[in-house]
Amino acid sequence: MQTPTGGRGVGKRRGRPPASGDGSRGGAERRRRPTVAERLEAGELTLEEASEQARETALRILTAAPKSRGELERSLARKGYPEQVVSGLVDRFDEVGLVDDSAYAELIVRTRHAERGLARRAIAAELRRRGIEDDVASDALEQIEPDDERAAAAELARKHVARTRGQDREKRVRRAVAALARKGHSPSVAFAAVRGALAVEGDDVDEDPMPPLDEY
Numbered sequence: 001m002q003t004p005t006g007g008r009g010v011g012k013r014r015g016r017p018p019a020s021g022d023g024s025r026g027g028a029e030r031r032r033r034p035t036v037a038e039r040l041e042a043g044e045l046t047l048e049e050a051s052e053q054a055r056e057t058a059l060r061i062l063t064a065a066p067k068s069r070g071e072l073e074r075s076l077a078r079k080g081y082p083e084q085v086v087s088g089l090v091d092r093f094d095e096v097g098l099v100d101d102s103a104y105a106e107l108i109v110r111t112r113h114a115e116r117g118l119a120r121r122a123i124a125a126e127l128r129r130r131g132i133e134d135d136v137a138s139d140a141l142e143q144i145e146p147d148d149e150r151a152a153a154a155e156l157a158r159k160h161v162a163r164t165r166g167q168d169r170e171k172r173v174r175r176a177v178a179a180l181a182r183k184g185h186s187p188s189v190a191f192a193a194v195r196g197a198l199a200v201e202g203d204d205v206d207e208d209p210m211p212p213l214d215e216y
Helices: 036-041 047-064 069-078 083-096 101-116 120-129 134-141 146-163 169-182 187-200
Strands: none
Touching (some): 047 069, 047 083, 101 120, 101 134, 120 134, 146 169, 146 187, 169 187
16 A cells, blocks of 8 residues: 655654744754853852953953953953953953053054055054054054155055056046055045056156045
């Protein structure tokens, strides 16, 4: 006798976990793990234990990559550590030099300028995003002189112009200037750098007007 096939509800269902009687979606959902703050409130952790856990977590974070004070605070908060634990821990890390916003800001300035050709304006914006105080950022940005910015812009312009050789000159100028502007270079510096790069190719654009600012 043949077994019926193709009928709905006949045979073993595949791909679904067996239903449980707890009313959840197949009983497969996991309960959310309580945060450190919730465990503290429930009396499952002492403040000393929570602080030690936070210390170990912070050390792992800093081992992976340096962080500003603000970044470390945000990282610990996202992991569920309460402000009462985070604040004292980060203060202590600051005292012993494990967190140093001045040194960190100087590192960001050096690497972003040397490796990416970013201008002061773009780097300053990144430092703000990373939680660096304005006065600390200002001190770090003093490493970059106006001549350094012009040299970085010139190198970026050379690379952009080289990639568009043979294309329409107006488009080359507009795209290269826009690319430099995205790196934080002012329109005047960007256009001068692009003009210089094209001049090296023998394409004299000294009389060309600067592209409209709304094109950046």
